Amino acid sequence: MIIGIIGGPNKGKSTLFSAITTIDVNIANYPFTTIKPNLGVGYASKQCVEKELGVKCTPRNSLCKDGTRLIPVNVIDVAGLVPGAHMGKGMGNQFLNDLMAADVLLQVVDASCKTDANGNNVEYSDPAEEILMVRDEISRWLAGILMRQMQKISKRSDGVSALCDVLSSFGIKKEQIEKSLQKASLVSSSINWGEDDAMAFASEVLKESKPMLVVANKIDRAKEGVLDDIAKKIGNVNVIGCSAAIELALRKAENAKDIEYAPGSRSLKVIGEVSAEKANALKYMSGFLEKSGTGVQEAINYAVFGIMQKLTIYPVEDENKYTDHSGKILPDVFLIDKGSKAVSLAEKIHSSIAKNMLYAIDAKRKMRVAKDYELRDDDVIKIVSSAKS
Ligand SMILES: Nc1nc2c(ncn2[C@@H]2O[C@H](COP(=O)(O)OP(=O)(O)O)[C@@H](O)[C@H]2O)c(=O)[nH]1
Ligand SMILES: [Mg+2]
Structure with a gap:
């Protein structure tokens, strides 16, 4: 995407x-x-x-x-x-x-x-x-x-x-x-x-x-x-208010370990020793966050989930432990179009897995589902295929 x-x-x-x-x-x-x-x-x-x-x-x-x-x-x-x-x-x-x-x-x-x-x-x-x-x-x-x-x-x-x-x-x-x-x-x-x-x-x-x-x-x-x-x-327009400059300053301050700040968050925490000048700037930005947030993460999320309507789907190989073959837990997440079937997830993993797909397992419900099962947001899915992964 x-x-x-x-x-x-x-x-x-x-x-x-x-x-x-x-x-x-x-x-x-x-x-x-x-x-x-x-x-x-x-x-x-x-x-x-x-x-x-x-x-x-x-x-x-x-x-x-x-x-x-x-x-x-x-x-x-x-x-x-x-x-x-x-x-x-x-x-x-x-x-x-x-x-x-x-x-x-x-x-x-x-x-x-x-x-x-x-x-x-x-x-x-x-x-x-x-x-x-x-x-x-x-x-x-x-x-x-x-x-x-x-x-x-x-x-x-x-x-x-x-x-x-x-x-x-x-x-x-x-x-x-x-x-x-x-x-x-x-x-x-x-x-x-x-x-x-x-x-x-x-x-x-x-x-x-x-x-x-x-x-x-x-x-x-x-x-x-x-x-x-x-x-x-x-008319008929999607608009999000945004301050790219403040978001960039916050992300840089976080990288410098001056603050803890998660993109999209409405608050920050000062953790480093900062100069009086920097402390002042951070105070202003903290107030700005509280009032409105910077809108940057909101814009990305709105584009991906609101406009493009992408679903997040987690493929796994072990439906009980939610792991891949190396034991990584929920290793991957894919952005997939709304309305996609389980076989489209298989295609994202490998074309031969999709070609030889038998069925899928909905790992949350521990239920077998067909190739044409319509994926739901945040599904955790094991693809069962006669092809080796
Ligand atoms: N106040 C304020 N200034 C900004 C913001 N974003 C960018 N600017 C300033 O606007 C000017 C142009 O920014 P730039 O990113 O180079 O614009 P571009 O030509 O569209 O790529 C620069 O002086 C930036 O510092 C913002 O969110 N708030
Ligand atoms: Mg430019």
Whole structure:
């Protein structure tokens, strides 16, 4: 699963990226999980099933901190989008290709209303306008790609499959194309669009295939009511208030062993010897946490569990001890789409295990279930297969 970070310049995208990908050095043996400058690993968090099962887990593909499972998700940060980006302004639009690898987008806007569309400091900027501008730029970019292929597309009698050929490399699926055609009131056979139709389709298909969560950043400097104002102006939008800068400072302070702080928590505990200046800053941040929290972990969790509706599923090899073959307890947890069957879990483990799967065992209920059993959130599952694992 990949989360993309988009928005105009100076809104706090890179700060958010750093905050998300900085992890407690005491639980992971690497402090910064940045793979490339703009590609990193963050963590969705959720209560681990260890408590419910009365065991203590030994995680392998994830982390666990005080009973909270931290499940890795990839995060991409791209250059700021400016008005005219679809025509190559600013950093241009090459990076939009990379962004299309994402399953869900965090759209960062400046809730303090102090940076314009080009990233300059101003007296007042409107986050709602920013949201529309960025969406418009991405839609125009995608519509442009369609228009450049229109001659080819128009020669095909099956318009849907012609569109699939152009859009599948962006992770856009056939059902999403069909639904978007319907929503934009466009016919699916013999497509020969002008710019307006291409734009109408592009904007629908982006909504379908790249759902967005607005991260109203710099909320520490924002006026009251800014979130309501965004919701009122845009309508039908998911918004979370956020302070990437405070979250990053907290995660760094935790790594320095100045404080104990769990991402998403509403409090911190000072544990180190800190200077008066630092103590003051921590006092301010502690007050901020109590009032609202930083919203960063909340945004990740909302994207993964709220928007993408992922289930957490724990595969095990021993349904009584909840272990793998080496005795690790609840070693792995997978993020799996809602509606998936037990056989999809088997596929995540190994294709030959899936091919030779006989049935599964629901380890919580000690019950045999069929290959097409629909997985439920927090299921602990043993896959029984005639193939060796
Ligand atoms: N007050 C405040 N400033 C922030 C926050 N997040 C980022 N900034 C500041 O905004 C500026 C731009 O941040 P940056 O992450 O480089 O933005 P980007 O261009 O969108 O990647 C920097 O000066 C950051 O310190 C925040 O949550 N609160
Ligand atoms: Mg940046």
